[in-house]
Amino acid sequence: MTFAKKFISHVREIYETDEFIPLHEPKFIGNEKKYVTDTIDSTFVSTAGKYVEAFEQNIAEYVGAKHAIATVNGTSALHMALVLAGVTNGDLVITQSFTFVATCNAVRYCGADPVFVDIDKLGLGMSPHALEEYLTSQTIMKDGQCIHVESGRRIKACVPMHTFGNPVDMDKIISICKRFSVFIVEDAAESLGSMYKGHHTCTFGELGILSFNGNKIITTGGGGMIITNNDELAVKAKYLTTTAKIAHKWNYVHDIVGYNYRMPNLNAALGCAQIENLALFVDKKRQLADKYSSWSRENGINFFQESEMSKSNYWLNAIILDDEKERDAFLKETNDNGVMTRPSWEPMHRLSMYKECFCGSLNNTELMAARIVNIPSSVI
């Protein structure tokens, strides 16, 4: 029996079905219908209503942050967080090539360009070592700003991403960014519920973002959140994402070009119901990861484990195969047999829009992008 066949029967045992098994589907087992119906009955389905504020409060409380500002999706949250970080035209933003395209697109929306540094081979997130080496060798400090020597451009921000829910080594990233006066925006789109040294991811940077897309650990249909402990940034975030309208009962006066990035009340209602089960989802996902982990050990397969001092939400489980050829054969056999699996994203530095961007050595990115396979990870 091929390894893929063994895998397929293991997944079918776990999910107890002979039908198609998706990579990740949402679970609606609580008050979703009740709260969504409530918004319809109240007519407040759009830009006003009580659920947006309630959802913001629920999230802030859950992650232990002072402020949470809801947005229409994770990409817009990231865009706004970068604007709030002061990223503007011509700036550079350091991030990882091994990420979802939204991370880089948000940088471009600001008129800036991403710079890619390598990932940690075990953790799959930004490597503190690669970041430090890049900043040390490629930049100088000038008037308190980090300047990229080759281009003369400012490196304004750094966006580490917690890949598949596994926390990046934030202490090291923070201390490096401090030394180089680089603002941290944490892309925690995949890691709601994950902890690093006892604190939630998304609370380490000056700003963090979450996503509630349909495939994330909890969903609002589409949605995102900006997280910060900074009062001033929180006020600005709300203002900027809600068309920058000067508060007044009837007058419509705006004083900067704002964005219509607010989360509709209808979506927030779904979120309020989903977050009631978030702790349960995290537990169940960790149990599923345990199952995959022991099965992988018994079968000599390399299963992607959470990093030290971290607690991953195991949003997407992953196995690491030996090479591209083995990966492709596995992808074909599993998908042909109704068990959805997926390779990692094509790394950003290979996409046509980003292939001219500055980058450090990307050996681990190349190596892991050829070997990673995401496997079914829905909550059972």
Ligand SMILES: *Cc1c(COP(=O)(O)O)cnc(C)c1O
């Ligand atoms: C999902 C995701 C986002 C944002 O996604 P939206 O679909 O816009 O909510 C951003 N970064 C990463 C790494 C993601 O996985």
